[in-house]
Amino acid sequence: xxxxxxxxxxxxxxxxxxxxxxxxxxxxxxxxxxxxxxxxxxxxxxxxxxxxxxxxxxxxxxxxxxxxxxxxxxxxxxxxxxxxxxxxxxxxxxxxxxxxxxxxxxxxxxxxxxxxxxxxxxxxxxxxxxxxxxxxxxxxxxxxxxxxxxxxxxxxxxxxxxxxxxxxxxxxxxxxxxxxxxxxxxxxxxxxxxxxxxxxxxxxxxxxxxxxxxxxxxxxxxxxxxxxxxxxxxxxxxxxxxxxxxxxxxxxxxxxxxxxxxxxxxxxxxxxxxxxxxxxxxxxxxxxxxxxxxxxxxxxxxxxxxxxxxxxxxxxxxxxxxxxxxxxxxxxxxxxxxxxxxxxxxxxxxxxxxxxxxxxxxxxxxxxxxxxxxxxxxxxxxxxxxxxxxxxxxxxxxxxxxx
Amino acid sequence: xxxxxxxxxxxxxxxxxxxxxxxxxxxxxxxxxxxxxxxxxxxxxxxxxxxxxxxxxxxxxxxxxxxxxxxxxxxxxxxxxxxxxxxxxxxxxxxxxxxxxxxxxxxxxxxxxxxxxxxxxxxxxxxxxxxxxxxxxxxxxxxxxxxxxxxxxxxxxxxxxxxxxxxxxxxxxxxxxxxxxxxxxxxxxxxxxxxxxxxxxxxxxxxxxxxxxxxxxxxxxxxxxxxxxxxxxxxxxxxxxxxxxxxxxxxxxxxxxxxxxxxxxxxxxxxxxxxxxxxxxxxxxxxxxxxxxxx
Numbered sequence: 156x157x158x159x160x161x162x163x164x165x166x167x168x169x170x171x172x173x174x175x176x177x178x179x180x181x182x183x184x185x186x187x188x189x190x191x192x193x194x195x196x197x198x199x200x201x202x203x204x205x206x207x208x209x210x211x212x213x214x215x216x217x218x219x220x221x222x223x224x225x226x227x228x229x230x231x232x233x234x235x236x237x238x239x240x241x242x243x244x245x246x247x248x249x250x251x252x253x254x255x256x257x258x259x260x261x262x263x264x265x266x267x268x269x270x271x272x273x274x275x276x277x278x279x280x281x282x283x284x285x286x287x288x289x290x291x292x293x294x295x296x297x298x299x300x301x302x303x304x305x306x307x308x309x310x311x312x313x314x315x316x317x318x319x320x321x322x323x324x325x326x327x328x329x330x331x332x333x334x335x336x337x338x339x340x341x342x343x344x345x346x347x348x349x350x351x352x353x354x355x356x357x358x359x360x361x362x363x364x365x366x367x368x369x370x371x372x373x374x375x376x377x378x379x380x381x382x383x384x385x386x387x388x389x390x391x392x393x394x395x396x397x398x399x400x401x402x403x404x405x406x407x408x409x410x411x412x413x414x415x416x417x418x419x420x421x422x423x424x425x426x427x428x429x430x431x432x433x434x435x436x437x438x439x440x441x442x443x444x445x446x447x448x449x450x451x452x453x454x455x456x457x458x459x460x461x462x463x464x465x466x467x468x469x470x471x472x473x474x475x476x477x478x479x480x481x482x483x484x485x486x487x488x489x490x491x492x493x494x495x496x497x498x499x500x501x502x503x504x505x506x507x508x509x510x511x512x513x514x515x516x517x518x519x520x521x522x523x524x525x526x527x528x529x530x531x532x533x534x535x536x537x538x539x540x541x542x543x544x545x546x547x548x549x550x551x552x553x554x555x556x557x558x
Numbered sequence: 559x560x561x562x563x564x565x566x567x568x569x570x571x572x573x574x575x576x577x578x579x580x581x582x583x584x585x586x587x588x589x590x591x592x593x594x595x596x597x598x599x600x601x602x603x604x605x606x607x608x609x610x611x612x613x614x615x616x617x618x619x620x621x622x623x624x625x626x627x628x629x630x631x632x633x634x635x636x637x638x639x640x641x642x643x644x645x646x647x648x649x650x651x652x653x654x655x656x657x658x659x660x661x662x663x664x665x666x667x668x669x670x671x672x673x674x675x676x677x678x679x680x681x682x683x684x685x686x687x688x689x690x691x692x693x694x695x696x697x698x699x700x701x702x703x704x705x706x707x708x709x710x711x712x713x714x715x716x717x718x719x720x721x722x723x724x725x726x727x728x729x730x731x732x733x734x735x736x737x738x739x740x741x742x743x744x745x746x747x748x749x750x751x752x753x754x755x756x757x758x759x760x761x762x763x764x765x766x767x768x769x770x771x772x773x774x775x776x777x778x779x780x781x782x783x784x785x786x787x788x789x790x791x792x793x794x795x796x797x798x799x800x801x802x803x804x805x806x807x808x809x810x811x812x813x814x815x816x817x818x819x820x821x822x823x824x825x826x827x828x829x830x831x832x833x834x835x836x837x838x839x840x841x842x843x844x845x846x847x848x849x850x851x852x853x
Contacts, residue, residue: 348823439691
């Protein structure tokens with residue numbers, strides 16, 4: 156027993172001394188920092204621009220965060236190689252929000268108040284972009300989200316922008332593609348009822364199809380943790396729709412594709428949204444999904460020159476094809492740097508004004524114009540799954556689908 | 559319409575037998591230790607990962623029989639080991655050191671939750687949060703038959719283990735009174751270990767079958783099936799082995815039936831409503847026996 160008590164004492168002592176030491180060191184640090192800030196001998200021009208990026212680098216959506224970060228890194232390298240913005244290099248401070256809204260709030264506050272960033276990049280998910288956007292808008296720091304597609308995000312206030320299209324537009328364009336381009340009138344729907352992305356797209360699509368003269372023959376919703384879709388698929392199959400709109404994430408689409416094939420519905424009867432855009436879908440259900448179409452931000456073989464340049468740079472550095480998230484991360488950073496270069500001053504406010512004035516910015520995901528609602532006005536790509544590859548099919552309404 | 563209901567019934571049975579396999583692990587541990595082993599859903603998840611690596615390593619699609627059987631056995635073996643480890647690390651020390659103290663029921667519950675979080679994050683660290691799909695070894699219709707048959711044969715084997723073997727007798731003795739069982743010369747810690755191993759092995763089997771049929775593998779997958787299995791164990795009467803099977807089948811079937819209605823998005827609501835209804839009528843669960851707590 157005595158042994159254990161001694162251990163406890165030792166640990167307590169260690170902890171106390173560590174605390175004391177850290178207190179001392181912060182006290183020492185503090186005046187130094189102040190001095191550095193006031194020091195006139197440091198030339199302002201050499202000081203790098205501080206831009207904050209908050210991303211899900213751990214937790215449930217790690218993959219998304221990492222892909223976005225890769226895009227941002229490429230953009231930073233590209234701009235610094237050209238001598239930076241207004242002669243000053245750009246430094247991006249990355250913070251991990253752990254895929255958690257609470258943590259997002261803390262990290263964004265930290266970036267703004269402690270690191271004094273001039274602008275923010277992030278987040279992948281709409282939910283966390285909303286949290287970050289509220290903080291950024293309150294502190295008047297411009298923020299560009301790369302891939303938050305929920306319409307509400309940019310409605311927060313004048314400092315929140317995005318470089319992707321919104322779910323509203325995507326749902327409508329999906330309907331236009333299905334009804335006008337492909338000429339299908341009898342349409343089924345399958346979506347996750349407790350997922351804002353999925354049910355939001357479904358609602359927009361439903362309205363648009365009805366407006367365009369189509370008919371929703373059957374509609375089935377599931378909860379997003381569902382994995383057994385056989386009963387749903389049987390129901391949909393029996394209603395005999397010409398096409399099924401399935402705006403869901405790839406992770407649910409894999410079992411759906413497999414089970415649909417077993418029930419006699421080929422993958423080519425499905426049309427989806429950007430949630431399908433993941434290599435996993437092709438690896439795990441490439442055969443089953445052959446011939447399916449979906450609306451997306453980007454495809455590796457889009458014909459735009461900037462996209463090809465990005466593709467080359469990305470492949471050189473990461474040795475694989477970039478995802479939409481990487482290309483959107485790249486575009487969000489590039490657009491921000493472009494705006495910083497055009498801004499009249501170096502303050503967050505003037506950068507905000509410059510972002511708002513962005514017109515015909517040539518990005519990897521197409522030509523972006525920031526509209527008065529701070530959304531990106533850009534074209535939507537239709538991607539077809541062909542020979543186990545995401546292939547560029549059309550920019551919405553550009554060419555007629557083969558029967 | 560009748561055809562539709564029949565089809566849903568069949569799917570529901572396959573789904574339910576899988577839930578039942580996982581529910582057995584909860585119910586067996588509860589029966590003996592009066593402990594809800596929250597880490598069980600994570601053992602299930604780890605089993606799924608182990609099965610995935612086993613099947614891929616053994617050739618996957620190219621050798622479906624060898625890979626399927628070999629991978630499943632591998633997953634079962636290592637999950638059994640993991641189950642035992644969890645018990646030895648997180649529960650056994652508390653049991654021996656907390657003996658006779660007031661909060662002996664609550665502390666293992668907290669370590670169980672801790673173990674669950676730990677395993678989930680460990681999986682994320684080791685395997686990343688990526689979703690991975692199992693190679694498809696059999697067409698889905700056949701996979702479902704395999705699930706149904708293997709789940710039922712395993713359950714029959716389990717009944718045999720519990721009712722016809724010496725070890726089963728020891729398990730039942732422990733569930734009546736651990737101290738008395740010890741006095742009768744039963745090595746309680748070994749029996750407890752074997753209970754955990756059995757439960758984990760069944761969970762791993764369930765996990766591999768589940769993934770072969772319909773799901774991808776990812777670190778948080780245990781939560782989904784774990785909640786349903788836990789509910790199944792409670793509906794059936796927690797601590798009661800046939801009860802867990804019955805509960806699993808019921809949840810599977812109720813779940814599938816709701817999908818036929820327009821309220822399929824409310825599946826969990828209906829499942830939990832069923833749970834509340836059952837418990838209101840029979841607070842001990844469908845097959846649970848009312849026992850009088852002696853003070």
